[in-house]
Amino acid sequence: MKKTKVLHVCDSLDKGGLEEVIYNLVKNTNDQEFEASVACFKGGVVADRLKENGFICNEINEPKNIPRINKLKNYIKEGQFDLVQVHFSFEGILAAKLAGVKVIETTHNTYHFFENPWGRLKYSFYLNLVDSIVSVSKTVENFNFANFKVMNKKKAVVIRNSIDSERVSPTERPKEELKRELGLPENSFVISTLSRIDVQKGLEYFIEAAKMLNQKYDQLVFLIPGEGSQEYSQSLRSIAEGVENIRFIGHVSKVNELFKVIDIFAMTSLWEGAPLTLLEAMAYGKAVVVTDVGNTAEVIQDNVNGFLVEKKDVQAFVDRVTTLIDHPEKRLAIEHQAQQDFTEKFSNQIMISAYKQLYKSLIN
Incomplete structure (x- = not known):
């Protein structure tokens, strides 16, 4: 044929x-x-x-x-x-x-x-x-x-x-070992984005939320992976200057290892189409807090398989992250539902x- x-x-x-x-x-x-x-x-x-x-x-x-x-x-x-x-x-x-x-x-x-x-x-x-x-x-x-x-x-x-199945390949390496390689404290609670460094991604709001969360907790680490606009990257580093637990870690070749250490996945985009990293986070069974842009409301059922917040609403973002940190049982239920929804719907x-x-x- x-x-x-x-x-x-x-x-x-x-x-x-x-x-x-x-x-x-x-x-x-x-x-x-x-x-x-x-x-x-x-x-x-x-x-x-x-x-x-x-x-x-x-x-x-x-x-x-x-x-x-x-x-x-x-x-x-x-x-x-x-x-x-x-x-x-x-x-x-x-x-x-x-x-x-x-x-x-x-x-x-x-x-x-x-x-x-x-x-x-x-x-x-x-x-x-x-x-x-x-x-x-x-x-x-x-x-x-x-x-x-x-x-x-x-x-x-x-x-x-x-996303292709090769993007969802959980690593067998221990979480503690991966944290050591990244220079993260063993007892740290990791909140991370995953995107190119671009104005579209609204990462300045992620940094502002990190500063507010630092006033409530002392074990958090915020990761900003990726590469992109040098000018925008420099502006972000200026905003984060002096905040030691905000880490710019550059390009990540083994995304499966990054997801192993992430406790909460964050996306603060100002606009989107259908972001693949959101689906990856769900496939890896991560609790997500994302802005209501693009198709995120088609993927995330608020308070069921993740949290949706309005773009630029830093306080709402902080409140949802606080809920996930303070209520581990809630976080576990959301993680399970996110992974199930990815398999059945996406x-x-x-x-x-x-x-x-x-x-x-x-x-x-």
């Missing part, structure tokens, strides 16, 4: 949630029915990982728009792809349409840089070119309909993100099956 050839297209394939979703799809839709590969205009960490694992990732190194569109169009034609799934790349949409191939646009976020009329008009044009619009959450779909003119809303579908199998069904419907 001839396989359906699917090409994923994105501008950059370095680090981030969008990039991890692409890796997940390529890895888990390569089977007896589908052959998935990637084309991008700039490589990086995820591009390298794809190649290391034997998947095709073609980097189209053209600095200007028209040459890169033509090169990608030719690559689509020569590769005889049946379907192109674009992950927020205008050039990718144009190249696919010029190649005469059906195209899916995947919207991964509530893109706040579309605040000007020209930006909204431009993206509306591209959304009406494609054959299907996938939103990674209902919140993202609602954002699209509110901000862009989509003529045929029947081509819009919600497929919620999930497992990778659900996401992969939904995409395969979409591919079949478009080809047929």
Whole structure:
């Protein structure tokens, strides 16, 4: 049986949630029915990982728009792809349409840089070119309909993100050993974020909450993993200056070991689409306190499998963390429910099956 050839297209394939979703799809839709590969205009960490694992990732190194569109169009034609799934790349949409191939646009976020009329008009044009619009959450779909003119809303579908099983691999190393490696006291209670260092993540509010919690407890440690904007990172370090139990630990290669030492997972984002780290925390059975942005309210049932707070509401964040610290039995119940909900509602199998069904419907 001839396989359906699917090409994923994105501008950059370095680090981030969008990039991890692409890796997940390529890895888990390569089977007896589908052959998935990637084309991008700039490589990086995820591009390298794809190649290391034997998947095709073609980097189209053209600095200007028209040459890169033509090169990608030719690559689509020569590769005889049946379907192109674009992950927020205008050039990718144009190249696919010029190649005469059906195209899916995947919207991964509530893109706040579309605040000007020209930006909204431009993206509306591209959304009406494609054959299907996938939103990674209902919140993202609602954002699209509110901000862009989509003529045929029947081509819009919600497929919620999930995470590949390799991202949920609990370590057998003792928690005490891992704490020693991180330089954490053995009796410390660890509250951690996990994201790139970016204004979107609202980490200044995490730091302000840490300062307030330090007035109530003396065994806490606050971890800020990740890399990103140097300017924003420096501003955060200035805010945290003199607070020794706020640790900037940089890039974490073994996330499973980080989750082993975390007692509470925190996310103080100002906006999101469908954050993968929230799902990871749930899969590892962690109690979470997250801001009500993006799809978090679709994932977290407040006071059942986690806590939701309004963005920038530091006092509410502190109150929820206090509840989890002071009531271990409550924290244990939330941890159990979070892990159960991930398995039943947000497992990778659900996401992969939904995409395969979409591919079949478009080809047929």
